[in-house]
Amino acid sequence: MKRKKFFKLTPLLIAVTFACSTLLTACTLTKPTQKTTKTKTTVAKKEKPLPKDPNPTNIPVLMYHSIAYEKGNDLRIPQKIFREQMDIIKHDGFTPITLDELYSHFNDEVKLPPKPIVITLDDGYKDNYENALPVLKEFGFKATVFVITCQTDDSTDYMTSKQLKEMQANGIDIECHTVTHPHLKDLSYDKQLVELRDSKAKLEKMLNKKINYIAYPYGSYNDDTVKLVQNLGYKMAFTTNEGQANKTQGMFTLDRMYISNANDVAYFQRQINGEIK
Numbered sequence: 001m002k003r004k005k006f007f008k009l010t011p012l013l014i015a016v017t018f019a020c021s022t023l024l025t026a027c028t029l030t031k032p033t034q035k036t037t038k039t040k041t042t043v044a045k046k047e048k049p050l051p052k053d054p055n056p057t058n059i060p061v062l063m064y065h066s067i068a069y070e071k072g073n074d075l076r077i078p079q080k081i082f083r084e085q086m087d088i089i090k091h092d093g094f095t096p097i098t099l100d101e102l103y104s105h106f107n108d109e110v111k112l113p114p115k116p117i118v119i120t121l122d123d124g125y126k127d128n129y130e131n132a133l134p135v136l137k138e139f140g141f142k143a144t145v146f147v148i149t150c151q152t153d154d155s156t157d158y159m160t161s162k163q164l165k166e167m168q169a170n171g172i173d174i175e176c177h178t179v180t181h182p183h184l185k186d187l188s189y190d191k192q193l194v195e196l197r198d199s200k201a202k203l204e205k206m207l208n209k210k211i212n213y214i215a216y217p218y219g220s221y222n223d224d225t226v227k228l229v230q231n232l233g234y235k236m237a238f239t240t241n242e243g244q245a246n247k248t249q250g251m252f253t254l255d256r257m258y259i260s261n262a263n264d265v266a267y268f269q270r271q272i273n274g275e276i277k
């Protein structure tokens, strides 16, 4: 069992590292922005508060990247497979939730819908707009995209600011994945600060909302990273450590589950149901 898992996971992690680094192109850092972002005011709805959940549970946070086919690249999930996976999520009774809902649950122990699940997509590939959005709309599912901000409006492989705004208008949450997608743990404190601060500021200005969540590129972080994200006002941060998210992992080092095209749909079903240990 252990041996099988090793064989399953090791090539996947290599694939994440390799594919991420080959898909990226070089970018330059943006200048720090001094502007503060206006927060949208919304009319408070009269809603009954959800009952408190005394037993916060493990919650699967799925980690996707590109939704497109590429031979030999397990990081990319073809749209057909993505739709089959969304269908399993629906038929197994899961409810996709936002990161705000996950945060409330972890912090206030607010009760979530039955079988909550979080769908995240890293990097902000253009195919998320072309191939993932139509499927997510079809199922009425909530999802989060973690964006590399230096790629926005600078590369044909990544979503433009216009597309990001359209994703947001369709209920897809846009959050942060640094400016240039570095291995954060290899950077000095000051360089990490620029990566974590400028990406947040750029997205806040572009999308006119607060950016509260971040995914660490390659799952790379150290003590400085955790200190910085807290000081910069992020509320949760995600790694690539394999597993379901639980607040006992720490709000700035939460686990996710890597979805690879090397595995079949039956494996995906066992994965989200917590049957892969």
Ligand SMILES: [Zn+2]
Pocket: 020, 122, 123, 177, 181, 217, 218
């Ligand atoms: Zn990434």
